């Protein structure tokens with residue numbers, strides 16, 4: 467079976483949830499033996515239809531671009547065309563609509579007896595399957611699109627509609643639910659090729675609700691595992707310095723970065739550690755949320771390590787953060803004995819965060835997850 471998969475997401479493959487779902491669908495199609503050509507519309511030159519209607523007479527478009535030269539012929543030669551689009555204002559996005567408008571040369575208008583106007587195909591048209599992905603967590607996002615698809619192309623041509631909501635949750639590392647959904651999407655690809663439809667059970671799997679909080683907790687736990695593994699091997703480049711000196715340097719370094727993030731030291735330089743109060747909280751220093759983000763980023767960069775953003779709230783002073791970094795990130799306890807009394811709970815951080823998240827409202831938990839995910843954008847996953 468020859469399949470043309472058209473992806474209208476303008477976002478990069480790394481970010482696009484439509485692409486993520488499409489990749490899985492295509493994987494299933496190929497596993498079932500289909501020949502699949504995936505086209506990313508953002509990479510093609512396609513002009514908008516200008517409504518000249520010349521194609522209604524000549525069956526050829528006025529424009530000469532990738533649509534005329536490449537895509538319309540491919541579209542007509544396919545057995546199945548898959549329209550994969552993000553939901554924009556409860557419909558296909560404009561890139562996809564532009565593509566559909568430009569298939570006009572394949573149709574001609576014709577009048578029925580009762581004066582109702584229909585589009586009639588000039589050729590045998592490919593079957594149509596739709597994949598649409600929305601951010602909002604409800605199926606209502608797809609109602610208008612589904613109505614349009616069925617009304618426009620009719621039951622004979624439309625073989626499958628796959629609609630996935632809550633796509634903002636689809637970021638690695640994937641919890642069990644999202645893995646199940648992606649696997650069901652592979653299954654849908656196979657079914658489309660083998661049976662020319664997607665079975666209701668598979669659709670139910672793909673469209674299942676995700677318990678946001680359970681997913682968040684699972685993601686955070688997985689992220690902590692990954693981030694722990696990633697950071698264990700990193701070493702503070704201060705290892706050759708005397709333990710006491712090293713400790714002082716770490717404290718000073720964090721203080722400086724914190725001060726820089728809050729703008730305190732834009733005009734002055736601190737010469738000695740006496741100038742800092744290592745027990746002062748970051749918030750007490752006047753650090754707001756965006757400054758916390760900057761602080762976190764600068765620390766990771768300057769110390770060549772990675773640690774979750776939320777650690778700043780768990781260890782909110784220079785001293786506490788230094789202890790955390792020394793013990794958990796650099797795995798170096800030399801020289802820290804003298805301040806051991808300050809070491810906070812020996813809790814596994816992910817477990818504590820899970821508990822914290824459980825106490826939050828769903829929206830607050832989502833915010834926590836999104837913060838964690840931001841942090842993880844810089845981490846590559848296996």
Ligand SMILES: Cc1cc2nc3c(=O)[nH]c(=O)nc-3n(C[C@H](O)[C@H](O)[C@H](O)COP(=O)(O)O)c2cc1C
Nearest residue numbers: 475477482483484552553554555556600601602633
């Ligand atoms: C202009 C615009 C309009 C959008 N409209 C909706 C909408 O009506 N409903 C919804 O759930 N999401 C809406 N979204 C969110 C996208 O559907 C969502 O981010 C989707 O994952 C984007 O797909 P992509 O990641 O493949 O680009 C909109 C996004 C944009 C940029």
